[in-house]
Amino acid sequence: MLIQSLAQKTRLALLTVLAAVGGCVLICGFTLWRCIALVTEERQQIYVLDGDIPFLAQRAQLEANFTMEARAHIQLFHQYFFNLPPDNDYIKWTVGKAMYMADGTALKQKQAMDENGFYSDIISSSAVCTIICDSINFDEHERKFTYYGTQLIKRRTRDLKRSMVTSGYIENVPRTENNPHGLMITGWRTIENKDLGY
Structure with missing residues (x-):
């Protein structure tokens, strides 16, 4: 009975660790995808400085x-x-x-x-x-x-x-x-x- 309970607790701990690792991988993947999208979007924008004030200029085709x-x-x-x-x-x-x-x-x-x-x-x-x-x-x-x-x-x-x-x-x-x-x-x-x- 003690062995059964220990096996269940080990399985529960393993599932918890796998769920936590899987969640971290999903969160990191989503964060990385959003960062790449934001950097790509920012590279499409051009800023023009007037003294110390930046103005956003639109890039034309x-x-x-x-x-x-x-x-x-x-x-x-x-x-x-x-x-x-x-x-x-x-x-x-x-x-x-x-x-x-x-x-x-x-x-x-x-x-x-x-x-x-x-x-x-x-x-x-x-x-x-x-x-x-x-x-x-x-x-x-x-x-x-x-x-x-x-x-x-x-x-x-x-x-x-x-x-x-x-x-x-x-x-x-x-x-x-x-x-x-x-x-x-x-x-x-x-x-x-x-x-x-x-």
């Missing part, structure tokens, strides 16, 4: 900013390509920067302008060309854009105002120092380039 980046890329390309002072080295530098942002269609247009004496005319007449973006229509699904701008050509004798409309497509490429948006203009062509008046 790449596609959420695609339209905005495409518009900025198109506008920057046109500024590099059409904002030209009467300085040959500066013209080469800005047009060279524009060539990193577009495919061979931009190079063909640059060569045609060079053959027609456009750049040498700017230098010889001390003209200053600037372009003002009026609007950019961008179709996100087809990735096609139409750029509407006004080009001003200021010479010593008179100023000329021109309407400029171009179109093309946008493709993703790796980001580089010369192409910070990671986009490439393809199939670029000038639809309209007409004088509006002096």
Whole structure:
């Protein structure tokens, strides 16, 4: 009888120990899972410091900013390509920067302008060309854009105002120092380039 009671007490103690160990394992496993989930969630958040005060900034997905980046890329390309002072080295530098942002269609247009004496005319007449973006229509699904701008050509004798409309497509490429948006203009062509008046 004493042996039976001792065996029951031993079994009861063993079950108690196993239940306690099992409970500890479950609690530790749940705690570990929650900690990993919280750390992963925290890594998705970015904090910006303003002095000593942290502000939570939301991380945006790449596609959420695609339209905005495409518009900025198109506008920057046109500024590099059409904002030209009467300085040959500066013209080469800005047009060279524009060539990193577009495919061979931009190079063909640059060569045609060079053959027609456009750049040498700017230098010889001390003209200053600037372009003002009026609007950019961008179709996100087809990735096609139409750029509407006004080009001003200021010479010593008179100023000329021109309407400029171009179109093309946008493709993703790796980001580089010369192409910070990671986009490439393809199939670029000038639809309209007409004088509006002096």
